[in-house]
Amino acid sequence: MNKYDEKINNYRELINTSLVNVYSTGPKILNNPINHVLKGQGKRLRPILTLIICDINSIDIEKALPTALSIELLHNFTLIHDDIMDKDLIRHGLETIHNKWDQNTAILSGDAMLAISMKLLSENNTKNNSLILKTFIRGLLSVCEGQALDIEFEDNNIVTLDDYTNMIYLKTAYMIGLSSQIGGMISNLSTEECDSLKAFGENIGMAYQVQDDILELYSDSNNMSKSLESDILLQKKTFIWASIEKDDERNELISIMKKYSTDKIKTIKNIRIFIDKLGIKEKANDFIMKNINTANDILDTLSGDVSLLKH
Numbered sequence: 306m307n308k309y310d311e312k313i314n315n316y317r318e319l320i321n322t323s324l325v326n327v328y329s330t331g332p333k334i335l336n337n338p339i340n341h342v343l344k345g346q347g348k349r350l351r352p353i354l355t356l357i358i359c360d361i362n363s364i365d366i367e368k369a370l371p372t373a374l375s376i377e378l379l380h381n382f383t384l385i386h387d388d389i390m391d392k393d394l395i396r397h398g399l400e401t402i403h404n405k406w407d408q409n410t411a412i413l414s415g416d417a418m419l420a421i422s423m424k425l426l427s428e429n430n431t432k433n434n435s436l437i438l439k440t441f442i443r444g445l446l447s448v449c450e451g452q453a454l455d456i457e458f459e460d461n462n463i464v465t466l467d468d469y470t471n472m473i474y475l476k477t478a479y480m481i482g483l484s485s486q487i488g489g490m491i492s493n494l495s496t497e498e499c500d501s502l503k504a505f506g507e508n509i510g511m512a513y514q515v516q517d518d519i520l521e522l523y524s525d526s527n528n529m530s531k532s533l534e535s536d537i538l539l540q541k542k543t544f545i546w547a548s549i550e551k552d553d554e555r556n557e558l559i560s561i562m563k564k565y566s567t568d569k570i571k572t573i574k575n576i577r578i579f580i581d582k583l584g585i586k587e588k589a590n591d592f593i594m595k596n597i598n599t600a601n602d603i604l605d606t607l608s609g610d611v612s613l614l615k616h
Contacts, residue, residue, distance in 0.1 A: 447480070516589075
């Protein structure tokens with residue numbers, strides 16, 4: 306393990322250990338589901354980004370930790386409600402709350418997790434606290450808007466690449482950008498540097514979501530740590546769908562996906578063949594690399610040792 310992986314693993318372990326203690330009281334109907342979710346195999350990408358940026362700028366990690374945890378809790382709040390809407394059964398290698406308990410418990414647990422997130426955020430005692438709070442709330446609204454578009458698109462056969470990129474910007478990239486931006490705010494960086502960190506995170510987020518779209522069709526549920534069925538059954542408008550320009554090709558994909566409920570293995574195989582035929586995987590890789598290269602270009606404009614952000 307190189308020094309970069311070791312440091313990131315240390316951040317992840319600190320976050321995981323701290324999450325165990327964020328909600329240790331309260332009714333069992335909240336306590337048990339919330340702690341069930343927080344034991345999941347999440348990557349902790351967002352809070353790790355916040356902590357890395359604070360570390361780069363010599364900010365005490367313990368000082369930054371409550372805000373980093375609030376970002377992870379906000380992310381998990383959105384996932385709980387997302388899983389309800391998509392009827393997903395697995396998340397981070399564990400049963401989703403509505404699947405293990407029921408939908409009412411899941412809704413209530415998600416709401417409570419948002420409240421805990423805001424409570425942790427209020428414990429941030431940096432001089433930029435009010436600005437961080439406003440930024441955080443904008444991020445919450447962005448995720449809701451992105452999720453709303455995701456649902457709207459389920460009923461639309463024609464979703465352009467511009468439609469798709471706007472949706473994933475709001476639903477995924479904005480929060481990753483926010484995580485970087487808030488790290489800069491805690492570090493008392495200039496507005497310009499914080500904005501650059503936000504743009505860096507957003508580009509990473511765009512690449513991350515497209516990579517996720519592709520991996521869902523080339524991995525199984527164990528590797529992805531979540532159920533894969535909902536995107537196909539709900540005809541989610543992923544990068545694959547948005548890359549199709551011709552009606553006959555779109556209809557071909559719809560025809561393939563409709564057979565998923567009766568023959569899952571063959572349907573996944575046929576979708577992969579369809580993707581290969583249209584060169585969509587190559588388009589996705591180009592999109593991913595373009596955003597990663599832009600993110601790295603942004604890092605080159607920043608002061609300090611940003612090497613950890615490139616790994």
